[in-house]
Amino acid sequence: MKSKKEQMARILLALAGIVLVGIGISFNAASALGNDPIGIVYDGIRNAAGLSSQQLGMASNITNIILLVIVFFTGRRYVNIGTLIYLAPYGLVVSLGGKIYPLIFRTQTLFTQICGAAAGCLLLYTGVAMFIAADIGLDPFTGLVMVIQDAVQKQYRTVKIIFDVCCVTLGFLLGGKLGIITIITALAAGPLIQLLAEMIKKFIGRRMEFQ
Numbered sequence: 001m002k003s004k005k006e007q008m009a010r011i012l013l014a015l016a017g018i019v020l021v022g023i024g025i026s027f028n029a030a031s032a033l034g035n036d037p038i039g040i041v042y043d044g045i046r047n048a049a050g051l052s053s054q055q056l057g058m059a060s061n062i063t064n065i066i067l068l069v070i071v072f073f074t075g076r077r078y079v080n081i082g083t084l085i086y087l088a089p090y091g092l093v094v095s096l097g098g099k100i101y102p103l104i105f106r107t108q109t110l111f112t113q114i115c116g117a118a119a120g121c122l123l124l125y126t127g128v129a130m131f132i133a134a135d136i137g138l139d140p141f142t143g144l145v146m147v148i149q150d151a152v153q154k155q156y157r158t159v160k161i162i163f164d165v166c167c168v169t170l171g172f173l174l175g176g177k178l179g180i181i182t183i184i185t186a187l188a189a190g191p192l193i194q195l196l197a198e199m200i201k202k203f204i205g206r207r208m209e210f211q
Contacts, residue, residue, distance in 0.1 A: 010134045010136050011081070011082075011136060013130055013131075013133065013134040013204075014082045014085055014086070014131050014134035014136055014137075015085065015089075016127075016130060017126075017127040017128065017129070017130030017131035017134065018085070018086055018093060018127065018131065019089075019127070020123045020124070020126055020127030020130065021090075021093075021123070021124055021128055021139070022089075022092075022093025022094045022096070022097055022127075023093060023094075023096070023120075023127075024036075024097070024119075024121065024122070024123030024124030024126075024127060025038065025039045025042065025056075025060070025094055025120070025124060026094050026095070026096075026097030026100075026101060026120075027097055027116050027117070027119055027120030027123065028117055028120035028121065028124065028185075029043060029053075029056060029177070030098060030101040030102070030105075030116060030120075031101075031113045031114075031116035031117035031120060031181065032108070032113060032177070032179075033113050033114070033117045033179045034117075034177055034178050034179020034180055034181040034182035034183070035171065035176055035177055035178075035179070035181070035182055036124060036181065036182065036185040036186075036189070037164035037165075037167040037168050037185055037186050037189065038124075038141055038167060039171075039176075040167065040168055040171030040176035040177065040178065040182055041063060041167050041170060041171040042056055042059045042060045042063055042176075043056065043059070043171060043176035043177055044170065044171035044172065044174025044175050044176030045062065045063055045171075045174060045176075046058075046059035047174060047175030047176060048174045048175060049062075053098075054095070054098065056095070056098065057092060057093075057094040057095035057098075058091060060090060060091050060094050061087070061090065061091040063140075064086070064087055064090060064139070064140045064141075065087065065140075067141060067144055068083065068087065068140045068143075070140075070144060071083075071138075071140055071143035071144055071147060074144075074147045075143060075144075075146060075147035075150065078137065078138045078143040078146050078147065079137060079138075079143065080136055080137025080138075081136055081137055082131065082134060082135075082136035082139075083138060083139065083140065083143065084137070085136075085137075086131070086137070086139045086140070101116060104116075117181045120181075121184075124185075125189060125192050125193050125196060126196060128142060128193050128197075129193050129196035129199075130200055132193070132197040133197050133200035133201045133204060145159055145160055145163050148163060155194075156193075156194050157190035157191045157193075158190070159190070160189060160190030160194075161186065161187060161190045164185070164186040164189055164190070165186055167186075168182055168183075168186050
């Protein structure tokens, strides 16, 4: 059984991951080079619901609640305190990231767009990996990927790539912004998140040994 100190450390790791994911999503959207596979679903639902670009956080909350219900009934073991922690601040962090982006990237040139998108992808992948490594429940999107992985018995990175392609297709059909970043992240997200999550888990394991 995890000690209270370890449990708190994992909750803090998960919260930090949520902040990185939310800011990463908003950076990708603001860079205007295309949304990542998760972001394009949010953007597509935002567009289909007639919401403004400033209401991307609201669209993300609606999407995550729907996915949470699906995961709860199909893979309840992936729903835990971390899943609820994820939902609470997520929309707010996405909105906050949209305000931070223009403070860092003051001009919208191709160079700054590429830098913004690269930063967004790095934050997103690291945040998801941190949340997975915290092992206190998964975010709704990752939870759904894990449910599918259990059903098809394939590696996470393989399922993630196929899942991301499906997300891109759905988001695009709903009116989400498609671009070069969308294609790159759809192919690279699974392997990179799996690698980062394994590295973070090893780091956490070593830290726990010395406590």
